[in-house]
Amino acid sequence: MANVFSKRPVVITRGKGALVWDINGKEYIDCMGSYGVALLGHSHPKVVKAICQQAATLISCHASLYNEKRTEFLRKLIAIMPPGLNKAFLSNSGAESVECAIKLARKYTGKPEIIAVMGAFHGKTMGALSATWDKKYREPFQPLVPEFKHVQPDNLEKLREAITDKTAAVILEPIRGEGGIRVPPAEYLPGVREICNAHNVLLILDEVQTSFGRTGKLFACEHWSVTPDIMCLAKPFAGGLPIGITVAKEHIMSSLGLGEHTSTFSGSPLVCAAACAAIDVLINDRLADRAAELGGYFKSKLESLQAKHKIVKEVRGLGLMLGMELRYDVRNVIIKTLARGVLILEAGRNVLRFLPPLVIEKEHIDRVIAVLDEVLGEEESERQGSAVSD
Numbered sequence: 001m002a003n004v005f006s007k008r009p010v011v012i013t014r015g016k017g018a019l020v021w022d023i024n025g026k027e028y029i030d031c032m033g034s035y036g037v038a039l040l041g042h043s044h045p046k047v048v049k050a051i052c053q054q055a056a057t058l059i060s061c062h063a064s065l066y067n068e069k070r071t072e073f074l075r076k077l078i079a080i081m082p083p084g085l086n087k088a089f090l091s092n093s094g095a096e097s098v099e100c101a102i103k104l105a106r107k108y109t110g111k112p113e114i115i116a117v118m119g120a121f122h123g124k125t126m127g128a129l130s131a132t133w134d135k136k137y138r139e140p141f142q143p144l145v146p147e148f149k150h151v152q153p154d155n156l157e158k159l160r161e162a163i164t165d166k167t168a169a170v171i172l173e174p175i176r177g178e179g180g181i182r183v184p185p186a187e188y189l190p191g192v193r194e195i196c197n198a199h200n201v202l203l204i205l206d207e208v209q210t211s212f213g214r215t216g217k218l219f220a221c222e223h224w225s226v227t228p229d230i231m232c233l234a235k236p237f238a239g240g241l242p243i244g245i246t247v248a249k250e251h252i253m254s255s256l257g258l259g260e261h262t263s264t265f266s267g268s269p270l271v272c273a274a275a276c277a278a279i280d281v282l283i284n285d286r287l288a289d290r291a292a293e294l295g296g297y298f299k300s301k302l303e304s305l306q307a308k309h310k311i312v313k314e315v316r317g318l319g320l321m322l323g324m325e326l327r328y329d330v331r332n333v334i335i336k337t338l339a340r341g342v343l344i345l346e347a348g349r350n351v352l353r354f355l356p357p358l359v360i361e362k363e364h365i366d367r368v369i370a371v372l373d374e375v376l377g378e379e380e381s382e383r384q385g386s387a388v389s390d
């Protein structure tokens with residue numbers, strides 16, 4: 001495999017709920033959640049059953065033919081979407097859902113320019129990468145798609161100034177994930193919506209990481225009562241199988257003509273069966289409410305670590321999308337917690353990111369906090385020691 005993933009020294013072979021086990025049988029609490037995919041927990045029995053049944057019935061069916069599993073999934077999806085978002089294009093990843101949104105915005109408006117924010121992450125295919133901010137991802141691949149620009153985040157004035165008569169759309173993550181778990185001030189998203197309305201510019205919300213109950217609401221935009229014109233979805237929507245979804249208002253999606261945007265695997269019955277089961281579990285088990293409740297608990301525990309350890313700069317997040325910013329690089333902490341049975345993600349150099357399955361138990365959270373407490377304490381005394389010897 002291409003050497004593009006920063007590997008952790010562990011072989012994972014099995015998972016159940018919020019736990020995974022390595023090849024030696026060692027147990028880990030999974031706060032990585034496969035980068036936010038395993039939101040229902042690993043191998044949820046209802047998703048497994050749906051996949052097995054569908055695999056035995058029909059795995060692939062090109063979207064030029066109808067299929068009742070795809071129809072069932074689309075009905076379930078549109079039933080939970082914010083009102084007005086009622087036409088979907090199905091693909092296979094977050095980046096693909098962004099590609100479709102960009103093409104759709106250009107096609108519908110007839111304009112080329114897309115405005116994103118500094119610190120944004122929207123994926124790594126060429127269009128999505130053009131909206132992504134970090135220069136280490138962008139620079140080796142210049143020239144990117146033209147007519148993209150980035151403005152300061154959380155600043156309505158800068159956004160207003162950036163809009164021109166060439167602007168098709170503004171694209172934003174409601175809470176920036178890769179950018180360090182940044183929750184915007186209360187007035188920001190409603191303000192962006194107003195500016196987009198006033199200038200006839202589309203609002204694309206990239207909810208690839210923030211949707212499906214992760215932040216305590218089905219979609220993060222609901223925290224601010226803002227509905228976009230186009231929404232990008234992916235990661236957890238098919239219970240762990242690859243999926244990307246671009247959902248738009250009908251009059252916008254209908255601007256795409258026959259053949260203008262397709263994909264071989266679009267809406268495969270296997271993925272749609274898994275996604276149907278995933279939505280059922282999400283709604284029936286009230287997982288968004290659980291994320292709000294357990295997220296509050298987890299955040300308060302992280303804040304108590306902040307009070308105790310000077311190395312911790314800030315705790316941020318909503319629901320079970322949490323970040324802890326350290327004053328130093330987090331790599332050591334990640335490796336040390338891994339050795340003690342806790343998987344944690346980074347978000348940039350200094351932020352520990354927690355995207356656990358929403359089925360995580362309080363007892364697991366307590367164990368994560370105990371391990372972090374130990375590791376942060378060690379890091380602090382090691383750094384003090386090296387400061388003295390310096």
Ligand SMILES: Cc1ncc(COP(=O)(O)O)c(C=O)c1O
Nearest residue numbers: 093094095121122123206208209
């Ligand atoms: C907000 C956001 N958009 C897009 C993507 C890209 O998704 P994928 O890696 O499935 O292409 C990600 C992935 O982390 C993401 O967090």
